[in-house]
Amino acid sequence: MRYRLVAFDMDGTLLLAKSCWRIIHQRFGTIEEARKNLWAYESGLIDYREFMRRDIALWRPKPTIDEIKSILSSYTLAPNVKQLVGEIIRRGFQTAIITGGLDVLANEVARELGIPHVIANGLELDGSGHLTGEGILRVEPRHKDENLAQLAEALGISLEECVAVGDGKYDVSFLKKAGLGVAVGKDPELERIADVVIEDFDHFPRLLDYLRK
16 A cells, blocks of 8 residues: 555654643643543543633633743654654655644644644634633544544545554544554553554654555
8 A cells, every 4th residue: 555644643642742731731730620621521521622611711810822832832742753754754745733732732843844734623812812711623532533534535645545643542543544553652542453553753664664565
């Protein structure tokens, strides 16, 4: 199979940090309250839109988007990510980020890595640039497969020609949908369904070998 699109999760995959939401909560001192929101979402008590609404409501006083960008600006790429993505692009593959994280960070990461396609969640703003308290839902973390399918269709690429790269339980449907599913790290749930498992991007030559097939 000649693969044409490589789509990456962001948090915990391209970035060392597992959650950009958590980074913001750390700044506002709202980690414990945020854990309750995550539990409610993972238990099926609320949907992801409500999860975002509750999480954003914890950030007081109501921040501006520039403050959020500043909080997220010190992100750290996972080791060897820049080399890997650069080589993938050099070889002619399309690349994308599909993440349940925030677009203000995903767009910056994409610019640094040269990735042209970004699908991520957003923050609604008022006229003065402050957060309204509402999120803009584009990616339901458990259903990144739907975003992958939509992007592939828009690019005229079959799902069999897609590679999905992720690190955790929210990436299960994402990896299953793609022609090649790559698990990074040691999440047992993801390892069970992945076509390829690599511990980290120190092993990126092995991933490139699979892309040649």
